[in-house]
Amino acid sequence: MKIISIVGSPRGKKGNTARLLNEVIKGAENMGAENETIFLLGDLVLPCRGCDKCHVKGYCFQKDKYEEIKLKILKADGLILASPNYIFNVSAQLKSFMDRCCGVLHCMEFYGKYGASIVTSGGGNEKPIADYMNYFLITTGIRPVGSIWATMGHLEDDVxxxxxxxxAFGLGEKLVKAWKQKKQNKNVEKKMEQFRQRMQFLVKYRKDDWLYExxxxKKHWRMP
Ligand SMILES: Cc1cc2nc3c(=O)[nH]c(=O)nc-3n(C[C@H](O)[C@H](O)[C@H](O)COP(=O)(O)O)c2cc1C
Structure with a gap:
């Protein structure tokens, strides 16, 4: 299994989020997976400009690394999202990446992959953020297998x-097992199907404008 992990912390490799991700990766590697981590540092992925061109052409015109990262994910089997809690949500860096995936969501272009989400915070409130990240995965077509978080304020010396x-190790193992066994979870399937129907309606409604989508x-899904 080939996994791409995306870290939304500007503190990069040394940050708490990347350190927790490493524990998850250990579990995935133990099951034979390969991982590549991408740190959303600086202006690697700029915010969405709302021009709608991705819906028409299938790619973004901004000159940054977004398309390269999207291609890596398309070629991989799994995606792990990792973010610090920034004011009760994912960091702006990760949110920019998520927003740039708007066209991916409309087509659920990452369909068939498996994923997981990771959050660290100073004082708590991680669950709604992890749930949001996993819902984002579902809307791209990825089946999340779970999440892990850590409240740094509750730990001694940030250990x-x-x-x-x-x-975290167990989550990494679970991700690879789910992919190997093509596991499905009723709740995830229901949410994915609901979103798929919504996107089918939307793309059909906008068919004269959003040609790529x-x-x-027509090519990958049913379009009545
Ligand atoms: C801009 C900013 C906003 C933050 N907001 C919150 C918050 O709302 N709640 C919280 O518990 N921690 C908050 N924190 C703390 C971080 O979530 C926490 O230190 C996290 O582990 C940092 O991860 P990193 O080392 O990977 O960047 C915030 C930190 C920063 C820099």
């Missing part, structure tokens, strides 16, 4: 407890 490391749907 993850054995329990957190154990859970309409043609993608």
């Amino acid at each position: 993850f407890t054995k329990d957190i490391c154990h859970k 309409y043609n993608y749907w």
Whole structure:
């Protein structure tokens, strides 16, 4: 299994989020997976400009690394998202990446892959953020297998407890197992199907404007 991990912390490799991600990767590698981590540092992925061109042409005109990252994900089997809690949400860096995936969502272009989400915070409130990240994965067509988080303020010297490391390792293993066994979860399937129907309606409604997306749907999904 080939995994792409995206870290939304400007603190990069040394940050808490990347350190927690490493524990998840250990579990995935233990099951034979390969991982490549991408750090959304500086202006690697700029914010969406709302020009709608991705819906028409299928790619973004901004000159940054977004299209390169999208291609890496398309070629991979799994996607892990990792973010610090920035004011009760993902960081702006990760949100920019998510927004840039708007066209991917309309076509659910990452369909068939598996994923997971990771959050670290100073004081808590991680679950709604992890749930949001996993819902984002679903809307791109990725099946999330779970999430892990850590509240740094509860830890001594910012060292993850054995329990957190154990859970993170388990999440990495679970991700690879789910991909190998093509596992499906009722709740995830329901949310994915609801979103798929919504996008089918939307893309059909905008078919004269969003040519790339309409043609993608005709080719890859059912378009009545
Ligand atoms: C701009 C900013 C906003 C933050 N907002 C919150 C917050 O709302 N709640 C919280 O518990 N921690 C918050 N934190 C703390 C970070 O989530 C926490 O330190 C996290 O582990 C940092 O991860 P990193 O080292 O990977 O960047 C914030 C930190 C920054 C820099």
